[in-house]
Amino acid sequence: MESFFSRYKNVLVLVAVLLAQTIGLAIQVRRPAEVGAPDGKKVTLFRSWVVGAVTPIERFFDSIGYNVRHGWSNYVDLRDTRQQNRQLNDEVARLRLEQAQLAEDALQGHRLQTMLNFQRNYVTSTVAAQVIGTSGTDQSRVLYLDKGAAEGLKVDQAVMTPDGIVGKIRVAFPHTAQVLLINDPTSGAGVLLASTRIRAILRGSQVGHIVITNLTPDSRIKTGEKVLTSGGDQVYPRGLSVGTIESIAPDPDHQPYTIIQVKPSTNLFQIEEVLVITGTQGDLPAVAQKDLAQGVATAKEIAAAKAAADEAAAEAAARSAAQIIAEKLPSIHEGETAEQSASPDAKPAPTTPAVPKPPPTMHPDRYTTGTTPPASSLKPGAEHEAPSYAPMVPRPERGISQSQPRSEGEDSPPATDAPPAPKQRQPKPESANPDN
Secondary structure (H helix, E strand, O other): OOOHHHHOHHHHHHHHHHHHHHHHHHHHOEEOOOOOOOOOOOEEHHHHHHHHHHHHHHHHHHHHHHHHHHHHHHHHHOOOHHHHHHHHHHHHHHHHHHHHHHHHHHHHHHHHHHHHHHHHHHOOEEEEEEEEEEOOOOOOOEEEEOOOHHHOOOOOOEEEEOOEEEEEEEEEOOOOEEEEEOOOOOOEEEEEEOOOOOEEEEEEOOOOOEEEEEEOOOOOOOOOOEEEEOOOOOOOOOOOEEEEEEEEEEOOOOOOOEEEEEEEOOOOOOOOEEEEEEEOOOOOOHHHHHHHHHHHHHHHHHHHHHHHHHHHHHHHHHHHHHHHHHHHOHHHHHHHHHHHHHOOOOOOOOOOOOOOOOOOOOOOOOOOOOOOOOHHHOOOOOOOOOOOOOOOOOOOOOOOOOOOOOOOOOOOOOOOOOOOOOOOOOOOOOOOOOOO
């Protein structure tokens, strides 16, 4: 039986020869150097083939070894990870609960601080209370507080927040109290429109809104106007915020009145802490009086500064007017210059160009008064001499411009447009002009 090599001897020899020729050519042939290569040398084609064939195999085995090594290390490192994760989750839950409690305490402290500041500004004494319940029905809008008559709460005391009024005490029990909200149909308050100073009565509606129904249409009432307590109901102190006007519409059932819906300053459906006003005073508190005195003093200082500024501006304006007049009247400058030159310590005044004086005016018809003889001296048919004119000074030469300014102390000849005087003057009869 023939062997494999003896049967395919020729084919194998041919393949071996071709492979040897290919390897020889690959060793001899060199690839061009790549752009940016550090050495710039050419690489043989055989070497490139070997690298291309070995690199994938090498990469495959290296990745297997890397995964094995890191898998084992991860397993060893993660043996206690579940227990640590459970502990960390418990710690995070505890910290979240503590953070929520601290945030709630901070918000409550901020609200109480705001209430205390509000107390110092408006009333003499208040009692802070916590809302512990509501009526639970839309027909009756009331709140229940955790303070009562033992803490000084009484019926018809005002209840409010720093944002505005909430209602009034309806029933005071020993350790709890019931508050009637301002949006209840049986509740009401005397209010005052901030900008127009119109007084009105605020009431609650069946749907939980607060409205004003006792005003007639008025163009001065606009949406967005603030509504304050007027103090006329003897429950709410004057000047407390109630809300803003949200809409104005005619009342179809009670013409010609209007329905003014007011948006309350306080969210009546999310109330947690309130202030019950237990004491008020007619005069301003000491802090308010001090602030008022400081405000009056500041206003006086501002008024005095404004008056001084106005006076300085008036003096500056008067000085500017005097300078303008002095520039238009050269004689004033000449007099001041003479006085300054007389004093030895006087500083030289700045010289200003002199402005020529205008020529004397003449009548357009060249008529001179006082030259007509009286009617008593005239005779019919008699000849009368022509009137004589005063001697005229000849005009200046044409080469000298009349608009040229003259120097100081030099008199400019009077310019005139009168005709030249006659060559021969005849004596004037005494009877022709009795004034002479």
